[in-house]
Amino acid sequence: MKAIVYHEYGSPDVLKLEEVQKLIPADNQVLIKVYAVSINRSDWESLTGKPLYVRIGGLFKPGNKILGSDIAGMVEAVGKNVKQFKPGDEVFGLMLNYGGGFAEYACKSEKALALKPAGMTFEQAAAIPQAAFIALQGIREKGKVQPGQKVLINGAGGGTGTFAIQLAQLAGAEVTGVDNTEKLELMQSLGADHVIDYTQEDFTKNGQQYDLILDVIAHRSVFAYQRALAPNGTYFMAGGSVATMFQSLLLGPWIRRTTGRKISILMVQTDAKDLVYMIELIKSGKVKLVIDKRYSLSEAAEALRYLGEGHAKGKVVITVAQNNQT
Numbered sequence: 001m002k003a004i005v006y007h008e009y010g011s012p013d014v015l016k017l018e019e020v021q022k023l024i025p026a027d028n029q030v031l032i033k034v035y036a037v038s039i040n041r042s043d044w045e046s047l048t049g050k051p052l053y054v055r056i057g058g059l060f061k062p063g064n065k066i067l068g069s070d071i072a073g074m075v076e077a078v079g080k081n082v083k084q085f086k087p088g089d090e091v092f093g094l095m096l097n098y099g100g101g102f103a104e105y106a107c108k109s110e111k112a113l114a115l116k117p118a119g120m121t122f123e124q125a126a127a128i129p130q131a132a133f134i135a136l137q138g139i140r141e142k143g144k145v146q147p148g149q150k151v152l153i154n155g156a157g158g159g160t161g162t163f164a165i166q167l168a169q170l171a172g173a174e175v176t177g178v179d180n181t182e183k184l185e186l187m188q189s190l191g192a193d194h195v196i197d198y199t200q201e202d203f204t205k206n207g208q209q210y211d212l213i214l215d216v217i218a219h220r221s222v223f224a225y226q227r228a229l230a231p232n233g234t235y236f237m238a239g240g241s242v243a244t245m246f247q248s249l250l251l252g253p254w255i256r257r258t259t260g261r262k263i264s265i266l267m268v269q270t271d272a273k274d275l276v277y278m279i280e281l282i283k284s285g286k287v288k289l290v291i292d293k294r295y296s297l298s299e300a301a302e303a304l305r306y307l308g309e310g311h312a313k314g315k316v317v318i319t320v321a322q323n324n325q326t
């Protein structure tokens with residue numbers, strides 16, 4: 001089978017289209033013919049090897065040589081212990097090791113996999129998983145946003161952020177989105193009451209305070225985040241720098257004890273029920289799926305460069321195979 005492979009950390013130039021051995025599903029796995037895969041910042045991080053914690057599977061060379069965590073496709077074969085899916089099912093979901101999707105076939109367990117609804121394209125379905133998991137948990141399940149609360153999403157014009165703005169707005173919050181100049185209009189169109197251009201203004205220095213901050217791109221000190229939190233407010237780091245991660249782990253509990261403000265890392269759970277819930281919100285028109293650009297598998301390097309260089313508004317999707325029925 002064809003796959004986009006990388007053997008060293010680096011720029012998108014290290015990505016190569018190669019012929020690799022087709023996978024055979026283990027007893028608990030589903031073999032999926034991939035029709036579409038979306039790109040997340042986690043792919044960019046795994047490609048470049050930064051922040052350092054993404055090198056957990058390989059310090060000097062990538063352990064998992066195929067990127068791609070969000071796939072949509074058709075089940076081709078199932079292992080003997082698989083109960084929920086059968087060959088021919090159209091499915092979408094998250095690869096639990098955050099890789100393996102930039103390929104014609106992918107093998108994964110049933111976990112974090114759901115049936116793709118009829119009427120939704122494979123590209124649309126592939127754009128959902130990782131961003132939906134983070135946004136739903138950050139805003140709804142762990143963030144527990146209430147009407148009238150002030151919520152700030154840092155990195156709100158990307159994959160997770162475009163869902164998070166809408167979920168916070170649906171929960172009745174007053175929403176502030178932070179991203180670059182190019183994405184201000186998009187954030188407003190999705191329901192952000194206020195937008196901040198991070199190239200012009202530092203939201204931790206403008207005197208505003210928020211009940212919840214969901215940060216997908218954390219790089220400041222925890223004291224800056226504490227300053228931007230209302231009394232009893234919560235800051236969740238979903239992604240970002242090693243320094244902020246360690247500060248959140250080491251100083252977060254102390255800040256909570258001394259100020260009542262909660263600073264912690266959002267550990268995202270991957271349960272298919274969240275995918276089903278997000279599908280319902282999208283089907284009912286309550287949440288809009290924002291797909292910026294589509295590429296073919298052979299253009300994967302270009303697609304990653306587009307995201308990594310800061311242009312992507314919402315999601316970027318790769319069409320791996322054409323399917324005429326959807």
Ligand SMILES: NC(=O)c1ccc[n+]([C@@H]2O[C@H](COP(=O)([O-])OP(=O)(O)OC[C@H]3O[C@@H](n4cnc5c(N)ncnc54)[C@H](OP(=O)(O)O)[C@@H]3O)[C@@H](O)[C@H]2O)c1
Nearest residue numbers: 040041042155157158159160180198238239266267268310
């Ligand atoms: N915690 C967990 O369990 C868990 C699980 C999975 C993934 N993750 C992580 O969660 C993150 C998810 O990111 P994503 O896929 O939503 O990323 P994304 O689509 O790339 O969105 C990030 C957005 O942040 C913007 N941005 C860049 N620098 C910024 C700054 N200084 N201030 C404000 N915004 C800035 C980017 O704009 P530009 O275009 O300007 O760069 C982009 O629009 C990743 O880091 C991923 O590794 C966490």
